[in-house]
Amino acid sequence: MATGGGIAAAAAHKSVQLDVDGVERTVSTFAGSVAGLLDEQDVAVGERDAVGPDPDAPLEDGDLVVVRSARQIRVDVDGEQRAMWTTADTTAEAIQSFGEGGREITVAASRSRDGSRQALDMPLVDGEPVDVVVDGQTIRVTPEGEAHVDDVLDLAGTSLGKLDDVVVGTGDDDIVQVTVTRGQHSMRTHVEPVPYETTEQEDDSLYVGERRVVQEGAEGLRVRAALHVKTGDQESAGEASEFVTVTEPVAEIVAVGTKERPAPQPAAPAAPAPSASGSSSGSSSGGSATPSAPSGAVSGDVWAALAQCESGGNPTVVSSNGLYHGLYQFSVATWQSVGGTGLPSQASPAEQTQRAQMLQARSGWGQWPHCSAKLGLR
Incomplete structure (x- = not known):
């Protein structure tokens, strides 16, 4: 019986070749099947892996077992x-x-x-x-x-x-x-303007309410870039860089007047009207002399002439730069300073004249420098 057992054990022992993913080695085994050999050698087989012979096939001495792992x-x-x-x-x-x-x-x-x-x-x-x-x-x-x-x-x-x-x-x-x-790359840029700021500075050579541009403003320029890559017919763009300012903007500087206007001078009293006999007081018929105009009063003809000079007598006109309005070419700020609301060119001619008279009484004829000089008002 001992001899018979030794013969059986010798028959169960096998020498086989095991190739796992191209690495081949000789293995001594007592396994009866391909699956038993793989278990014995700790070779895990996934459902997509290839094994030959079939895992259920009996294992014979001298067999070659091949395992190929799926990837x-x-x-x-x-x-x-x-x-x-x-x-x-x-x-x-x-x-x-x-x-x-x-x-x-x-x-x-x-x-x-x-x-x-x-x-x-x-x-x-x-x-x-x-x-x-x-x-x-x-x-x-x-x-x-x-x-x-x-x-x-x-x-x-x-x-x-x-x-x-x-x-x-x-x-x-x-x-x-x-x-x-071959891939090719190029740098593409995007340029956009940088707005300028407007600053004001006081100027004692200008009257209150007057403004003058001392320095014209100018926009700046800033640029950013992105890398574009082209491979064959495909093109892709990388993330754009931060903006870099290449030209700084130039601020606009406006002078604002601070000088107080001189008080208005009272108008000279009107001379008495001559009598029918040519004397300066009374008349031959005993009537009284014509009363003189009140101090500071200005003839309506003067305001009509001033309006004609400033605006051509058009109460709705607006200057080409959009800053001056109506009969007497008020700026909106000056109009508001004498109690006006809305736009001067939207007010009635009577209101425009009334507020022009208020402005003249407060600040003098210098509010209309060209036309007042032309009409001999100052």
């Missing part, structure tokens, strides 16, 4: 991005298996965080020829043994810039094809 790669299938699983050893095999049925399959090489190029995480080919399409020419190389994308590009003497794209596919003759598309 997920992102591919472009007929122009649509997909994540697909493969147990192929090389990118070329994966593309060829996905491409059955006339589908066009490509795989984009990835980039590292610093922008440098990385190869795919699996070899591109294992000793097969590769066409490198770059800068308008096709270069065929045949690496010895396994080679990644970067190895193939080195063999073709091709260097990559950080903006270049690399895509792996197959050519018309089913040869693996690595296509390099």
Whole structure:
């Protein structure tokens, strides 16, 4: 019985070859099946992994057990991005298996965080020829043994810039094809104006209510830039920079009068009207002399003449610069200073004349420097 047990144990012992993802080793085992061998050797098998022979198959001495782990790669299938699983050893095999049925399959090489190029995480080919399409020419190389994308590009003497794209596919003759598309970049700018400010400064050479532009304002310019990258037919724009002012705005400076206007001088009393006999007092018929005009009174004809000079006698007129209104060309500020509301050009002629008389009584004829001088009022 002891001898028989030894014979049975010897029959149960096997020596097999185990190949896991290309790493092959010789294993001694008493396992009766492929699944038992994998459990014994702590080889975990996922639902997408490939195992040969079938895990339920009995294990015989001298067998070769092959395990290929599935991995997920992102591919472009007929122009649509997909994540697909493969147990192929090389990118070329994966593309060829996905491409059955006339589908066009490509795989984009990835980039590292610093922008440098990385190869795919699996070899591109294992000793097969590769066409490198770059800068308008096709270069065929045949690496010895396994080679990644970067190895193939080195063999073709091709260097990559950080903006270049690399895509792996197959050519018309089913040869693996690595296509390099050069990226181009340009800096585009956006310019916009910078508004200017208006400041006021007191000026004792101007009367209160008078204003004068001392320095004309001018807008500035500011600019910001964004990097645009074009790869093939695709173009993308980076985030725009902060604005940088290239021309500073020039502030407008306005002088504002602070000098008090002189008090108005009373008008000279009117001379008495001569009598019918030519004397300066009384008349031959005994009637009284014509009374003189009250002190400070101004004839209505004077205001009509002033209005005609200032505005052509049009109570609704507004100056071309929009600052002066009505019969006597009031500014809005001056109009408000004598109790007016709204716009002077919207008030009645009577109100405009009344407030002009108030202004003259307060500040004199200098409020209308040109026309008052022309009419001999000062």
